[in-house]
Amino acid sequence: MSSRAEVNLERTHKFLWSKREWTGIPIMSANMDAVGTPAMHSVLSKHKLITCPARHYLGKDTEKFTESGHNICWFGGIEDISNLSKVSTDFIGLDVANGYTIRFVDAVKKLREKCPETTIAAGNVVTADMTQELILAGADIVKVGIGPGSVCTTRIKTGIGYPQLSAVIECADAAHGLDAHIIADGGCVNSGDIVKAFAGGADFVMIGGMLAGHDECEGTAENGVMKFYGMASKFAMEKHNYHNGYRGAEGKTVEVTYRGKVEDTIKDILSGIRSACTYVGADKLKTLSKSTTFVRVNNTHNTVYGD
Helix, strand or coil: CCCHHHCECCEEEECCCCCCEEEECCEEECCCCCCCCHHHHHHHHHHCCEECCCHHHCCCCHHHHCCCCCCEEEEECHHHHHHHCCCCCCEEEEECCCCCCHHHHHHHHHHHHHCCCCEEEEEEECCHHHHHHHHHHCCCEEEECCCCCCCECHHHHHCCCCCHHHHHHHHHHHHHCCCCEEEEECCCCCHHHHHHHHHCCCCEEEECHHHCCCCCCCCCCECCEEEEECCCCHHHHHHCCCCCCCCCCCECEEEEECCCCHHHHHHHHHHHHHHHHHHHCCCEHHHCCCCCCCCCCCCCCCCHHHC
16 A cells, blocks of 8 residues: 555444444444534544444434434443334444343343344443353344443442453454454543554444543533543432432543544544554455554553553
């Protein structure tokens, strides 16, 4: 290749259970209040990226995302199965912090029974065995990641977690062996981290913090910063009335630098991925994982994908 412009970032995926095909650039916004907005979707859809609307839009404001049509993945909890089954979209998904429960596996089975021809995502998990379990239960795509998010404090509060790159590599191998797919969820702070996720075998990469701080996000800029918070943070729990007698916060609220329109950030991300492909001789995103080798080095900086 003589130019990064020659790199094709679009992928075509055919899904195990729904039998549907999807073509686009497999990067998606996280289903968080700050970035899962209608304004964000209107921009991402122009670039053939996927938007995962914030959960509070499900069931009452879904029409706010229908104007641009495609490339939407609606996520909900176990209690949202009825609303999810009524949504007309490319993807639906069940999203819980801990995918290692019988109740969650049964919920995936129930959603598959209700929506036999819909592409279903489910997570989060971080190991090969549970990836296979969710696929056999009816998931087309498994969401991978426990604790790597920039506003997630699960590893600090509970001691539970798994290095994200290792999780992606192991879960991708398990999923691909069953002709299924995975989403790498969390841990990306720059385009290089997205490249490493794809190189590790991820079929989709979900980003949150990288999209925060833009005009298309929820909220307004004050003194050059915008608020960004985890969906298990105290702020989110109070906003959505998630409080109960035993649940504590496993997320935090931070201030991120205001960065204007998200269009420029998206172009910068896609440019970085294209450039990476030229370095390793991959003329399309599909061949990136086959064109790269990971080398273990000393952990000299604190990034999830830098270990």
